[in-house]
Amino acid sequence: xxxxxxxxxxxxxxxxxxxxxxxxxxxxxxxxxxxxxxxxxxxxxxxxxxxxxxxxxxxxxxxxxxxxxxxxxxxxxxxxxxxxxxxxxxxxxxxxxxxxxxxxxxxxxxxxxxxxxxxxxxxxxxxxxxxxxxxxxxxxxxxxxxxxxxxxxxxxxxxxxxxxxxxxxxxxxxxxxxxxxxxxxxxxxxxxxxxxxxxxxxxxxxxxxxxxxxxxxxxxxxxxxxxxxxxxxxxxxxxxxxxxxxxxxxxxxxxxxxxxxxxxxxxxxxxxxxxxxxxxxxxxxxxxxxxxxxxxxxxxxxxxxxxxxxxx
Numbered sequence: 001x002x003x004x005x006x007x008x009x010x011x012x013x014x015x016x017x018x019x020x021x022x023x024x025x026x027x028x029x030x031x032x033x034x035x036x037x038x039x040x041x042x043x044x045x046x047x048x049x050x051x052x053x054x055x056x057x058x059x060x061x062x063x064x065x066x067x068x069x070x071x072x073x074x075x076x077x078x079x080x081x082x083x084x085x086x087x088x089x090x091x092x093x094x095x096x097x098x099x100x101x102x103x104x105x106x107x108x109x110x111x112x113x114x115x116x117x118x119x120x121x122x123x124x125x126x127x128x129x130x131x132x133x134x135x136x137x138x139x140x141x142x143x144x145x146x147x148x149x150x151x152x153x154x155x156x157x158x159x160x161x162x163x164x165x166x167x168x169x170x171x172x173x174x175x176x177x178x179x180x181x182x183x184x185x186x187x188x189x190x191x192x193x194x195x196x197x198x199x200x201x202x203x204x205x206x207x208x209x210x211x212x213x214x215x216x217x218x219x220x221x222x223x224x225x226x227x228x229x230x231x232x233x234x235x236x237x238x239x240x241x242x243x244x245x246x247x248x249x250x251x252x253x254x255x256x257x258x259x260x261x262x263x264x265x266x267x268x269x270x271x272x273x274x275x276x277x278x279x280x281x282x283x284x285x286x287x288x289x290x291x292x293x294x295x296x297x298x299x300x301x302x303x304x305x306x307x308x309x310x311x312x
Contacts, residue, residue, distance in 0.1 A: 032080055039072055041128060048124050050135070052142035054079070055149045058287065059294050081301065082145035094143035108136055153293050159285045161268060167281050176270075176278060182240050183226045183265040187215055188257045195258050199251050202260065206248060211262045228269055236261060 025033045045051045046066055054060075060075045095108075114122065125135055161177060168176035187202070189195035198218060205214040215222050229237055236259065239249040243263040252259040270278060 032084075034073070034076055034080065038076060039069065042072060042076060044128050045130075048128065050121070050124060050128070050130075052139040053146070054142050055146050055154065055290075056294070059291050059298075078298065078301075079142065079145060082148055083141050086144045086148045089148070091144055091147055093140050094147050095140050096143045108132075149294070149297075153297050154290065157286060157289050157293060159282050159289065163285055164278055164281045167285060168277070176274060176281075177268040179229055179269040180241075181226065181228050181267045181269045182232065182237075182263065183224070183267075184240060185211060185222050185224050185262040185264060186236075186259055187220045187222055188259045189220070191253055191256050191258045196251075199258055199260065203248075211248060224264075240266075 024036050042051070043066060046062055051062075056075060056078060060071060065072045065075055122132060125132065130138075165176050168174075189198050198220075202214050202218050202220070205217060209217070212222060225232075229241070232240065233254060235252050235254050239252050239261055240263055243249060243261070245263055245265060247263055249259075249261040249263075252261065
């Protein structure tokens with residue numbers, strides 16, 4: 001299915017000292033036409049804050065859509081294309097609430113007993129030539145389009161703790177994740193010749209069996225600990241911080257004992273202020289990646305459905 005965008009001229013004819021706009025097609029996606037009046041109506045909806053939320057707003061800022069006709073046209077074409085793709089994939093229609101200006105929930109079916117704020121919204125819709133039914137069809141279409149983009153793009157984006165930490169280090173000159181909580185297993189034997197032989201034999205067994213099985217075979221008791229790095233013996237902490245999950249340390253000599261440690265899990269331990277900073281950095285990196293992936297996805301769609309664009 002090709003997208004064919006037709007060049008449109010605004011035709012004006014004198015009528016009682018004024019001009020009358022003759023409606024023209026500015027785009028065709030499949031069997032659906034997009035008219036010049038759709039562009040104007042969409043702009044009015046934007047100004048009235050009555051356009052449903054769209055993931056595409058990440059790369060089509062509303063301020064740009066208000067001032068740039070070409071971007072406005074491209075946005076509406078993509079919404080139509082997304083709706084067609086959602087239909088082809090048999091995606092369920094998403095019925096969601098609509099909140100205008102972050103405050104007023106617009107009623108879906110209610111037409112009587114509206115609050116003054118709700119009546120004002122309905123009045124605004126009527127001035128734009130939209131009924132509540134028309135608006136909710138549009139809202140549900142946008143929500144379904146968002147579901148498609150969530151599946152195709154958003155779900156594939158991952159921001160790791162390492163990326164967050166690297167960003168923090170580049171900006172602040174220090175690591176965000178400096179404190180960790182470690183969960184680990186440990187065994188200990190006397191630090192003598194017999195104990196050393198038992199440790200050597202234990203490590204050899206680890207080549208073929210698990211840590212717990214090797215301990216069982218040697219009659220050694222496993223101690224499981226879950227401690228913050230500040231609570232761990234310094235010699236143990238030095239060994240633990242070099243391990244990956246499921247790795248076992250070299251023998252550690254502490255006083256009169258030899259220890260082996262197996263790291264089970266390591267979790268960053270953040271103060272409340274650092275948690276807020278982590279969330280802020282994660283959001284920043286996620287949105288930057290989302291914008292990049294959305295642009296790549298749109299370019300892929302354009303390659304599949306070539307667009308020849310003209311100024312509306």
